[in-house]
Amino acid sequence: MVQTMQAPISLSELESWLFEAANILRGPIDAADFKTYIFPLLFFKRICDVFDEEYQIALAEADGDIEEASYRENFRFYIPNNCHWQEVREHTENVGSAIAHAMRCIEKENSQTLSQIFGDVQWGNKERLPDRLLNNLIEHFSxxxxxxxxxxxxxxxxxxxxxxxxxxxxxxxxxGEFYTPRNVIKLMMKILKPQEHESVYDPAVGTAGMLLEALNYAQSHSGNIHLLHLYGQEKNLTTSSIARMNLILHGREDFEIVRGDTLRNPAFVENDRLKTFDCVVANPPFSLKKWGEEVWEHDPYGRNFAGMPPSSYGDYAWVQHMISSMANPGGRMAIVLPQGALFRKGAEGKIRKTLLEMDFIEAVIGLGPNLFYGTTLAACIVIFRQQKDARLKERVIFIDASEQFKKGRNQNELLDAHVDQIYAWYEDGKDVEGAVKVATLDEIQEEGHNLNISLYVEPVIEEDPMTVEEGLSRVKAAAAACAEAEERLKRLLADEGVV
Structure with missing residues (x-):
């Protein structure tokens, strides 16, 4: 358990070094699967190094008494014998099996906190992960x-x-399944304003980006982040494991991330009712098919209170689950949706009508195109509250933020300045030509409960200050240029013997 002394590592150095591990996998492993292998190994290395550090501290405090220094309570996570990183490093054959054995034993030894945290990687698959490849990865992380x-x-x-x-x-x-652009999340948190002593819940938690941004917001507003309670559910085992590792590596222990299908089998239940939270936030899968309609027909938690979503679009299943999970009276929620959910008719139109009549919807924010992975389409953020401020009762703020982005080669980006502008529009809650409209429920009813932002926020049409004389001059110049081009084309054709 003796550690080699090293100088503290800078963030840029750490980031560069960690990403180099991906280059070792590049080729035999698809880029979409890098996270499946890199994150568990990184976490394994981190907790072993911290274990060694804690041992040295305990040994010093025990005046060199090895037995006392080895007590379980001296360690945040206990590493059993033959399961340490350095012991796995000694293997040159069947490396994957040694990794798998160590990870399973660590999970078992720390079952209250690390159960299944390393995921379900088939480390012993030598065709995919030959010994040489794993040895290279281990040496890199060492x-x-x-x-x-x-x-x-x-x-x-x-x-x-x-x-x-x-x-x-x-x-x-x-x-798109596991990552939401961080400035989109930052905007959502500025609106929800999570506070210490409150709870934050993400029913489609992904890699826990929403929960971490809730911590960042609370901390930046002088809140005690250790008094913020975090909850999440994620269907994918690998992604839910990454979420837990992410929170632990950020120094958090008091969170609850559960693997499971939220719509079919919600994890957070109290006295046969859904547990409720102060802030509910999510970027669920867009327009999910086969989302669990068969369960919702007789949902024991009454989540179809506004109507049954269509089998081909699960967006309003997520919406109703999240509304049902909001605390009363102070509950609020923010959800990322495809813009089609704002105006599709049929069952979804009836659900929108009911939600509007219940006065849950506070704001609809239309974002720019190509901000999210997996789709070039523009999405939107919809804000809900159990109890709206008096000035917004029976009103909805519509914000057209479709021009608020920085154009990118492969993907557009929401910058801090864009977040600040959108939030300022929301916080001000007043009409802004070409950007914001505060519509009454009567106005929305006249549009058939359609929430399409373009129905409420009209684009600004800039008038050309050109005089009649200038207009005629431009027309004459264009006609002359056209005639000249026509003559030039005729000469070219004649030269080629075509005419």
Whole structure:
């Protein structure tokens, strides 16, 4: 358990070094699967290095008494014998099996906190993960010591978030399942304003980006982040494991991430009713098919209170689940939806009508195109509250933020300035020509309960200040240019013997 002393690692150095691990996998492993292998190994290395560091601290405090220093309570996560990173590193054959054995034993030893955290990777699949490849990965991660002294929890967490973003960039389309652009989340949190002593719940938690941004918001507003209670559910085992590792690497322990299908089998239930939360936030899968209609026909939690969503679009199943999970009276929620959910007719139109009549919908924010992985379409954020401010009762704020983005080669980006502008429009809650309209429920009813933003926010049409004389002059110039081009074409054709 003796650690090699190293100088603290800078964030940029750490990020660069971690991403180099992906280059070792590049070729035999698809970019969309990098996270499946890199994150468990990174987490394994981190907790072993911290274990060694904690042992040295305990040994010093025990005046060199090895038995006392080895007590379980001296360690955040206990590493059993023959399961340490350095012991796995000694294997040159059947490396995958050694990794799998160590990870399973660590999970069992720390069952209250690390159960199933390493996911379900088939480390022993030598065709996919030959010994040479795994040895190269292990040697790469062995180059640096990831102790708290070298890498503080916040820095480890930020580097982890960097990797999530980089892997999302690499895999692009597949990343939509687990990654939401961070400035979209920042906007949602500025609106929801999570406070200490409150609870935050994400029913489609992905890699926990929403929950971490809730912590960032609370911390930046002088809140005690350890008094913010975090909950999430995620269907995908690998993604839910990454979420838990992400929160742990950010130094959090008091959270609850559960693997499971939220719409079919919600994890957070009290006394046969859904548990409720102060802030509910999510970017669920867009227009999910086969989302669980068969369960909702007789849903024991009454989540179809506004109507049954169509089998081919699960958007309003998520909406109704989240509304049902909002605390009363102070509950509020923000959800990312495809803009089609604002105006599709049929069952969804009836649900919108009911939600409007119940006065839950506070704001509809239309975002720019190509901000999200996996789709070039523009999405929207819809804000709901159990009890709206008096000035917004029976009113909805419509914000057209479709021009608020920085154009990118592969993907557009929402910058801090765009977040600030959109939030200012929302907070002000007043009409702005070409950007904001505060519509009454009567006005929305006249539009058939259609929430399409373009029905309420009209674009600004700039008039050309040109005089009649200038207009005639431009027409004459254009006609002359056209005649000249026609003559030139005739000469070219004549030269070629065509005419």
């Amino acid at each position: 180059e640096k010591t990831l102790s708290n002294a070298n890498v503080e929890p916040d820095m480890a967490g930020r580097a982890y978030e960097f990797l999530i973003k980089k892997f999302a960039d690499e895999s692009n389309k597949a990343a």
